[in-house]
Amino acid sequence: MADFSVAAMPAARPQNPNFSSGPCAKRPGFTLDALSGAALGRSHRAKGPKAKLAEVITLSKQILGMPEGWRLGIVPGSDTGAVEMALWSMLGARPVDVLAHESFSEAWATDVVKQLKLADARVIKADYGQLPDVAAIDFSHDVVLAWNGTTSGVRFPNGDFIPDDREGLVIADSTSAAFAMELPWGKLDVVTWSWQKVLGGEGGHGMLALSPRAVERLLTYKPAWPLPKIFRLTSGGKLSEGIFVGETINTPSMLCVEDALDGLRWAQGAGGLPGLIARSEGNLAAIAGWVDGNERVKFLAQRPETRSCTSICLVIAAPWFVKLDAEAQAKAAKAVAALLEKEKVALDAGAYRDAPPGLRIWGGATVETSDIRLLLPWIDYAIDAVSTEF
Structure with a gap:
């Protein structure tokens, strides 16, 4: 059982819940009309x-x-x-x-x-x-x-x-x-x-x-x-x-x-390569600011300078989670990802099958930082909610 109070369910959801690491989110404003030619x-x-x-x-x-x-x-x-x-x-x-x-x-x-x-x-x-x-x-x-x-x-x-x-x-x-x-x-x-x-x-x-x-x-x-x-x-x-x-x-x-x-x-319209890099790095910065001081999660990348700004991998660090054995950790991490998907706030956001249990949030240039910011409290909520099952 959780040894801390469960975070309240956030009121706002990301506009685009597609955080898959491939195929990745379409560019902002995309519609099928773009393919008419x-x-x-x-x-x-x-x-x-x-x-x-x-x-x-x-x-x-x-x-x-x-x-x-x-x-x-x-x-x-x-x-x-x-x-x-x-x-x-x-x-x-x-x-x-x-x-x-x-x-x-x-x-x-x-x-x-x-x-x-x-x-x-x-x-x-x-x-x-x-x-x-x-x-x-x-x-x-x-x-x-x-x-x-x-x-x-x-x-x-x-x-x-x-x-x-x-x-x-x-x-x-x-x-x-x-x-x-x-x-x-x-x-x-x-x-x-x-x-x-x-x-x-x-x-x-x-x-x-x-x-x-x-x-x-x-x-x-x-x-x-x-x-x-x-x-x-x-x-x-x-x-x-x-x-x-x-x-x-x-x-x-x-x-x-x-x-x-x-x-x-x-x-090209987003500022070329500098603009694309800025968008991706902005997404990483938003997640890094949230991870800092957060007892629930940490980066899988052990050195800050090696953290990816696209395939942003997180491991669950909540006290209840780290006490579990490996099999239970894998089940709990999948339950967190499943809850995020059920609430339609993050689709396909679970860690890769061969990676340590956790979450993988795509932060490439087609992802809006505003959607990243709206997702983060949902991750807090999901981790706390799943803790009651373990």
């Missing part, structure tokens, strides 16, 4: 539809401030497809260090060690809430990492640990970082993301950005294993340049393309 029923290879695909690439590069010489393509399979293309196409040329500190970076480690079976691969691990020891990285190796841990709410605060004169490539899964955080392009060689995160697009399409060094690897190295068509970035010893101007490997959804364009145009 979609090239439905058309070939994606026709002039008009291909121009829309090319515009997604151009606007993305402009908003992100991608350096000259980088190539950006739309690829199948969301961020997962983009990361897999990079791993299967480029690794094996030299030893590999994989940084694993949450579910998806753990998956990349599994790919490298158990699927590609690279004998000279090292996995540098950290528990949820922490970053791997960057001092242990050998940058004569290729390096694979997740810039922002979507399931842990932990991000790299900067790229200072990556040397400019590195020998290997740095492959950065940036799906919940792109458009919400400054990415140190000069420190990275492959950057991936998907449409359904910070700009609230629809799922299924990934973005693959390659530095000149990454392109050189593709042109000078041939993996020992066969590559399926959907992973091939070269043909006849040359880069498949069409991928980077809108000629996709497989058929994209032109409805999703129109939606991606809508999100990108909204991003």
